Amino acid sequence: MRFLKVCAVVVAVVLIASSSLAIAGETLKAVKKRGYLIAGVNGGVFGFSMPDEKGVWKGLDVDTARAIAAAVLGDANKIKYVPLTAVQRLPALQAKEIDVLCRNTTRTLTRETANGLNFTQVNFYDGQGFLVNKNLNLQTAKDMDGATICVLPGTTTEMNVADFYRANNMRWRPVVIENTAELAKAFFAGRCDILTSDLSQLASHRAVAPNPAEYVILPIVISKEPLAPVVRHGDDQWYDIVSWTVFALIQAEE
Numbered sequence: 001m002r003f004l005k006v007c008a009v010v011v012a013v014v015l016i017a018s019s020s021l022a023i024a025g026e027t028l029k030a031v032k033k034r035g036y037l038i039a040g041v042n043g044g045v046f047g048f049s050m051p052d053e054k055g056v057w058k059g060l061d062v063d064t065a066r067a068i069a070a071a072v073l074g075d076a077n078k079i080k081y082v083p084l085t086a087v088q089r090l091p092a093l094q095a096k097e098i099d100v101l102c103r104n105t106t107r108t109l110t111r112e113t114a115n116g117l118n119f120t121q122v123n124f125y126d127g128q129g130f131l132v133n134k135n136l137n138l139q140t141a142k143d144m145d146g147a148t149i150c151v152l153p154g155t156t157t158e159m160n161v162a163d164f165y166r167a168n169n170m171r172w173r174p175v176v177i178e179n180t181a182e183l184a185k186a187f188f189a190g191r192c193d194i195l196t197s198d199l200s201q202l203a204s205h206r207a208v209a210p211n212p213a214e215y216v217i218l219p220i221v222i223s224k225e226p227l228a229p230v231v232r233h234g235d236d237q238w239y240d241i242v243s244w245t246v247f248a249l250i251q252a253e254e
Contacts, residue, residue, distance in 0.1 A: 026235035027099055028072060030070065036078040039065035040098040043083030044181030046204040048104050057081050061102040064123060064229055066243050068100060085178045088156040090115055093230060100232040100242055106156045111230075119228040120243040123219050123250070126225040128160050130218045131206060137191060141220060145170040150183050150192040151209040152176075160223045161196050184209075 005055065031037055041049035041061055066076040084092055084103060093101045105111075106124075107119040113159075132138045138147075141164075151158050153176045155240040165172045177183040177191040184205045187195040196201065199217065206215050227245065231239050 026236040027231070027235050027238035028241065031072055031099055035073070035228070036080055037065065037069040037073065038080045038082060038098045038101070039068070040082050040089055040092055040101040041065065042086045042103045042180060043178070044184070045104060045201050046208050048204065049081070049083075049102070049170055058200065060124065061104060061229075064246065064249065065100065065102045067249055068102075068229075068242055071241060071245050071248075075220050084113050085154075085180070086152045088176050090117065090230075093117060096232070099231075099238075104201070104227050105230055106225045107228050108156060115254055116233045118233055118239050120231060121241060121246040121250075122228045123246050124202050124227040124228045127221040128196060128223040128225060129199045129221050129227045131187070131195040131197075131202040131215055132193065132218060134214055134216050138218065141168055141170070144172070144194065146172070147193040148175055148191075149194045149196055150175045150177065150187045151196050152180065152183055153178055156223065156225065157170060157197055162180065164222045198227075231235055 001134070041057070044050055045059070048059040050059055051057050062081070065081070068112060068204075069079045070076040075137055080210060082092070082098055084098075089101055089103050090111065092098050104124070105119075106126075107122065107153055111117050112119060130138075130144070138144055145168075149172050150162060151161055151174055158174075158176075161174075175186060177186055180201075184195065186192060187205075188209055195205065197205075199221065200219050206212050209215060226230070229242050
């Protein structure tokens with residue numbers, strides 16, 4: 001019931017915001033003609049976007065996509081979810097395979113300029129950290145010298161950890177796996193000493209680990225990661241709709 005009330009607020013706000021535009025943008029036209037929204041999501045991060053045991057998608061990014069569908073189609077369930085890896089996500093948006101990317105993605109200068117994308121309103125402020133097995137007794141940055149680290153390719157995470165080790169004059173050995181769920185499995189199977197990612201992702205992975213109590217997130221944060229939905233450059237109306245949907249969700253929660 002609460003989500004339906006939030007969706008009602010979103011519909012009202014977005015319709016008011018877009019009613020003065022005489023010509024619908026390309027993306028809105030495509031979504032309305034198709035009859036459903038295509039949203040790129042992360043298929044394996046508990047709390048952000050992940051199907052439950054019944055196959056129902058749940059999480060913050062899923063709720064954002066549902067609110068967008070409610071705003072433009074009047075039905076929060078008219079969505080096709082497309083699970084995307086970190087490497088696939090931006091090209092899929094650029095190629096118009098999805099209408100919006102709701103997939104815990106960090107806003108950066110390069111992504112907004114060289115990649116021809118627009119990040120809408122930030123809906124989660126995060127930072128990068130490290131998840132380790134308690135038995136390793138790692139506590140400080142120096143303790144991580146020479147460690148094997150599981151990391152996703154094509155992410156700010158990969159660049160941040162390389163910069164972190166370089167700045168601290170330490171060595172590390174990367175284990176690079178593109179799929180988020182498979183990377184977490186590799187870590188819990190002991191293929192690497194450390195799993196590095198956004199703190200929210202680390203908490204999500206630990207929550208569904210075989211034995212969560214065996215793992216700890218170190219008190220070391222090496223970056224700032226503003227996460228936000230993403231749309232393509234050149235469609236101001238769609239940007240407004242997605243941005244103000246997020247604003248409406250925040251306002252509804254308040």
